[in-house]
Amino acid sequence: MAKTRATYICQDCGAVHSKWTGKCDACGAWNSLAEEVTEAALPKGLGSGRKGRAVAFFDLKGEDSKKITRNITKIDEFDRVTGGGLVPGSAILIGGDPGIGKSTLLLQAVCALAMNGVRCAYVSGEEAIDQVRLRADRLGLSHAPVELASSTNVRDIVAAMEDMKNDLKLIVIDSIQTMYVDTVESAPGTVTQVRTSAQEIIRVAKKRGICVMFVGHVTKEGQIAGPRVLEHMVDTVLYFEGDRSHQFRILRAVKNRFGPTDEIGVFEMAHEGLVQVENPSALFLAQRQADAAGSAVLAGLEGTRPVLVEVQALVAPSSMANPRRAVIGWDSGRLAMVLAVLESRCGLQFSGADIFLNIAGGIRISEPAADLAVAAALISSLSGHALPMDTVFFGEVGLAGEVRQVAQPDVRLKEAAKLGFGTAFMPSFKSEKNREMAGKAPIAIEEIGGLADLAAALASASVQKRYA
Ligand SMILES: Nc1ncnc2c1ncn2[C@@H]1O[C@H](COP(=O)(O)OP(=O)(O)OP(=O)(O)O)[C@@H](O)[C@H]1O
Ligand SMILES: [Mg+2]
Ligand SMILES: [Zn+2]
Structure with a gap:
């Protein structure tokens, strides 16, 4: 048996320390070191062990290149x-945060697949079989042929996977923090x-x-608990x-070796589980107040998908020496830039x-295209004049005050027109081709070259008249 020794491992970043310290040298986290017993490191490299067998190399193109078939749940928001x-x-x-609905989402996905004849297993380390059944019952999925187990021992789970040969197509492990390997002495959940x-x-x-x-599970800071190494x-x-x-939940890809990132799926949490939201823009704009100063609608884009959201700004006189700047849902650095x-x-x-x-x-x-909507909301709040209800904004703001092109204006315009918006404030088109493409959406376009133009346009008579 290999010699074991105690080491101190940062539970945030996975860095190994030989002594306990209050602060991790690698990531700077405080109080994140925990003692774990690991097998002693191998002595210097490969040493005098057996000579390796040379690895075989292959062409990029396989002989009979098998096409991989992806398993589709038919829950569109999930598949995308x-x-x-x-x-x-x-x-x-x-x-995801505790109680956000991870188990619900995965149970629904697994059941959808199982009902399409794909062999699926669901291993819960957190809940007893009856609890999972209770949830399936509430979701109306108890008839799905999913194979259910409650276990935390990786040796047993792996044995079951091997037993099912190549029949098993999908296994859910809920959650990885509860799993343990019996040859490792540290507690479950440690790095x-x-x-x-x-x-x-x-x-x-x-x-x-x-x-x-x-x-x-995620930590207080919103990262997946324990090791970043897991993400790699x-x-x-x-x-x-x-x-x-x-009520709504967003599924977001932050890394994907087999697809694009920054795609989102939008769901609503209901009694019968997570329901897909086909028109998220309508959901996000549902509670917009008419004629409120400081509110602007951003024609945004999440992945390939247009999403309209309301940006609210409040500019209020401050009694403090250092006035407050508070941002929810956006980057405070970008707010500071737009303000500057x-x-x-x-001259505002x-x-x-x-x-x-x-x-x-x-x-x-997170997209810079929100700059123009933020600027419009700020100008509106400062002046006390509400923006016209039927207007959307998008465009990136540069330090010289110029408004820059952003990705896929045509998709944004189409979505805005679909939801009944009549005017879009957006960056000037660079080419006639772009203008032609965008011209297809039934929406009036105000081309904004710079922030000064925006301020002038918002103060102009025609805009003022529309909310008079
Ligand atoms: N009867 C119910 N009606 C409506 N919503 C419910 C009901 N029961 C549970 N929920 C919702 O489901 C959520 C819990 O979902 P779930 O257990 O899938 O979350 P989780 O992310 O797996 O949580 P954990 O981190 O604890 O494992 C609750 O926060 C609640 O919003
Ligand atoms: Mg859960
Ligand atoms: Zn660390």
Whole structure:
């Protein structure tokens, strides 16, 4: 048996330390080191062990290149995020806050597949079989031929996977933090256990062409708990997020070896489980107030999908020496930039005011195309004039105050027109070809070259008249 020794492993980043310290040298986290017993490292390289057998090399093009068939759940919102179905032999990690609905989502996906005749297994390390049955019952899925187990021992799970030969197509491990390998002394949930457990399961899955879906818990900071290394070991990382106080949930791909990232799937949490939301824009705009100053609609894009959301700004006089800047759902650095550009290029005064920015509905926006909508919301709140209700905005703002092109204006315009918007404020077209493409949507276009133009346009008589 290999010699074991105690080491201290950072539970955030997986860095190994020989002594305990309060702060991890590698990632800077405080109090994240935990003692774990690991097998002593191999002495210097390969040493004098057996001579290796040379690996075989192959052509890129296989002889009879087998086409992989992805397993499609027919839950569109789910399939789109996975890149068009689950790839055999791939490993997927799905993270999310406690109680957000990870088990529900995966149970629904597995049942959908099982009902299409795909052999699926669901291993719960957190719930007893009866609890999973109870959930399936509530979701109306108890008739689905899913193979259910409650276990946390990786050796047993792997044995079952091997037993099912190549019949098994998908296995869900809920969650990876509860799994343990009995040859490792650390407690379940520690970096070493999580890593070793995932490694063992992935190894068998690759060999047998089984797709594995791991549930992973997230830390307070919103990262998948324990090791970042886990994110490197899997092919796809999905996050299931959403504001607990809102009904909708967003499934987002942050890494995908077999498909595009930044695709989203939108669901609504209902009694009978997660229901797909086919028109998220309508959902996000549902509670928009008429004639409220400081509200602008962004014609955004999430992956390939247009999403309209409301950007709310409040500019209020401040009594503090350092006025507040609070941002929810957007990047505070970008807010600071848009404010600075508005002040220096348009002569607007925001210093001495508290500024709050909120993306309504609890969704998080990361694309720079939101700049123009944020600027419009800020100008509107500052002036106290509401923006016309039927207007959308998109465009990136540069430091010189210029408004820059963003991806896929045609898709954004089409979605806005579909939802009944009449005018779009957007960057100037660079070419006639672009203009032609966008011209197809039945919506009036206001081309904005710079932020100064935006301020002037919003103050102009025609815009003012529309909310008079
Ligand atoms: N009877 C019910 N009616 C409506 N919604 C319910 C009902 N029971 C549970 N839910 C919803 O399901 C959520 C729990 O879902 P689920 O157990 O799938 O989450 P999870 O992410 O797996 O949680 P955990 O991290 O605890 O494993 C609850 O937060 C609640 O919103
Ligand atoms: Mg769960
Ligand atoms: Zn660390």
